[in-house]
Amino acid sequence: MSQVLTLDCLKVGRSAKVIQINNTGSIRRRLLDLGLIPGTIIKAELANPFQDPIAYQIRNALIAIRKEDSRNILVEEL
C-alpha cells in the first residue's frame, strides 16, 4: 500500500513519514534540529510559483526546503 519516494516528489497536500535522511554536511544537522528525524510525519503544504522550494509542515512549523535538498530525503507516503 504505502509508497516510498523522495521528498521532492511528494505532492502538495499529501503527508508522509520520514524514513531516511541522506543529506550531508550542515544541512543534515539543520534538518535534524528542525525536528526532521526518521519517523516524523510531515506534510507538503505550499509550493512557490515556480514549484521550488516547497514548504513543509514540520512539527507545527512551516519550513521551505529546496528540491535540491529534499531530493535526498526518503519518505513513505501516508
Added chain:
Amino acid sequence: MKKKIALAGNPNVGKSTIFNALTGMHQHTGNWPGKTVSQAIGEFQYRGIEYELIDLPGTYSLISHSEEETVTRNFLCFEEYDAVIVVCDGLCLERNLNLVLQILEITPNVVVCINLLDEARKKKVTIHLDLLEKKLGVPVVGTEARKKKGIDCLLEKLHLLESEHKKTTKVRYPRKVEEKVIELEAILKKKEITDLPLRWLALRLIEKDIVLEKEIINHWKISLSEDPDINKVLETDNDIEKDIFASAIMQKAEQLTMEVVSYQNPDYEKRSRKIDKILTSKRTGIPLMLLMLMFIFWLTITGANYPSQLLFDFFSYIEGYLVHFLEFISCPSWLNSLLVGGIYKTLSWVVSVMLPPMAIFFPLFTLLEDLGVLPRIAFNLDKGFQKCRACGKQALCMMMGFGCNAAGVIGTRIIDSKRERLIAILTNNFVPCNGRFPTIIVMISMFLVAANSSGMASISQVLWLTFIILLGIGMTFLISFLLSKTLLKGLPSSFTLELPPYRKPQFFKVIVRSIFDKTLHVLSRAVIVTIPAGTLIWLLANISIGNMSILAHINNFLDPFGQLIGVDGVILTAFLLGFPANEIVLPIMLMSYLSLGTITDYASISELKTLLIDHGWTVLTAINMILLCLFHFPCSTTCLTIKKETGSIKWMLYSILIPTLCGIILCFFTTLIYKLIV
C-alpha cells in the same frame, strides 16, 4: 554586582519583544526569523537587584551553522552569566523544547518562558505549564510579550531562581554513548580546564563538533581532540552514528510535548494557509507581490506630496524672517548669505523634500514586516536566487536594504555560506535605501510624468517607480549571477527558510515608532551632515580662484565626463559630496545650481524644474540621474559596515566599484541611444 541574564530561544519567538518589555528599550522586532543578528544589552531592576539582560540572536540548536547562531552558542559556552531565559513558541513546542533540553545540558540556571500564549489560546492549544515545570525541573512561565502579560511572573521566577534546589531533566543517550561519556568525564575532570559541564563537553567530543573544537582552541588555547587520553576513548569502537544526538533530544522533546500540550482544534492554521495559497500560487503569487509593491509606492507618492509642499512653504516663510532678523542684528552680509543661502536652505530641502516620502514608506514597510510577508516574498523569489547560485535568504537582506543598506548588509549574517553572504553584501546596494527613494520620486514626478494632479499621473508615477525598483532587483540577480561565475565561484549551498504564521501588526506602535525613530534619525543626520556640506558648497561657490568660483572649476573639470554619460559636473559633484548620506545628494545639487546660476529663489517645489531646465536638463538627464542614484557607491556608513562585516578592504572596494561601474555603463548607453533617437 549586577546579575547577567541571557535571552535565548528559537528565531522569531519574541525574544526581542520580551527584552523590550523588561528593559523598556526599543530593540527592533519583526515577524520573521533572523531579525536580531547581533546581541543587544539592556538593564533593569527588580526588587532592588540590578540585572543586565542580553538579547541573543535566535537559534534552532546549539550546534551552530551561521554567524548569528555562533554568537549565541559562544555566549552560552564561553561567557559568564547568572541565568538564561529560554523563550519558546507555545505553538511549536517540540522544536523549542529541543533547544531548552540542549541548553539544560550546559546550565541548570534556566527559566523557560512559553511566549505567544495569546496565539495558542486563539488556536485552541492548551499548554499545561505546571506539568512542564515538573517534568523539566526548572521554572516555567507563560507570557504574552506584546501585551506585557506574564512579565511580572517571569521576573519573580527569575528572582527566586537561585534559592531553588534544581534537579533538571536529562536526555539519555544510547548506552554506548553514555559509557564513553563517563570515561571522558573522568579524564576531563582531571584536566580542570573549564566550568562547562563535563557531560556536555564529553558529548560534543563524541559528536566531533568541529566548529566548537575551533572555538575551544581559540578560548582555552588547547586542543581537546588531540589529547592522547581523550583520543584513545574516542577511537575505541567509534561506530556511533552522529545523528543519535539530535534524534535523542528531539525524541525527548516530542515525548514531553505530547504530555503537556493538548490540541482542541487540529485545523487551527487554516486561515493562514488560505492566504498563503493565494500569495504563493503560480498564477497570483508574483502579480500580487507586484501589486503590493505598487500600492505602497502609490501611498508614498501621493501621501508625500502635500506635506512636502507644506513644509516647503513653511521653510520659505521662516526664511524671510530669518533674513530680516540677521539684518536686524547687523550680521555681516557674507555670514548672512552663508547661514541662509548655504546651511538653512540645504537643511530645509532635506527636510521638506526628503523626509515626507521616507516617513511614509518606512512605516508601511515595517507593517509588512510585522505581518509576516517578507519570508513569503523570499519564498517566491527563491528560484531566481537559486538560478544565480545564491541563497534565498538574500531576498530578506535585499528587502532590509529598502530601509537602509547598512542594515541590509548586517542582516546578511543570517546566510550560512560565506560565499553566498558576500554575494548578498556586494549586491545589497542595488535596491535604493530610504534615503535614495525620494530623489528617484522627485525625478520621476518632474521629468518623466506630465505634471498634473490627476489620478492618471500618479498611477504612471507608480509604474515608473516600480519599473525602476524592478531594474534594481534585476540587477541584483544579474550581478549575483556574474559574481557566482567569476569572483565568487561556487555552487548554491543548502538552506531552510521558516515561514512564520501571519500576525496582526501593531499598527499604532509601528507607526509611532518608525515615524519617531525615522524622523529623529533623518533630522539628526540632516543636521550633522548638511551643516558642513551646506557650508562647504557655499564656500566653494563663493571663493574664487582666477575669475571663477572653485565650484565652477570643479564643475568644469567633471563636466566633460559628465556629458559623456549624459549628466553634468554638478550632478557628479553632488554624488561625491553626498557620500556621507544619500539624503543630501539632491539638496546639494540644487544648491550648486542656485549658486552657479543667476536666479536664487523659488517659491515651490515644482518651480525647481525651471531651475534644472535652465541648466540644460532634459529627460535624459533625469533618467541618468535616477540610474546613478540607483547604481553608485554605497554611502559611507554602508561602506564602513561592509568593511566590518567582511573584515576586508578588498570587498569594500568591490562593493564601491561594482555598482558605480554599472551606473556609468548604463548611463553611457542611455546617452548613446538618446542621441541616436533625438
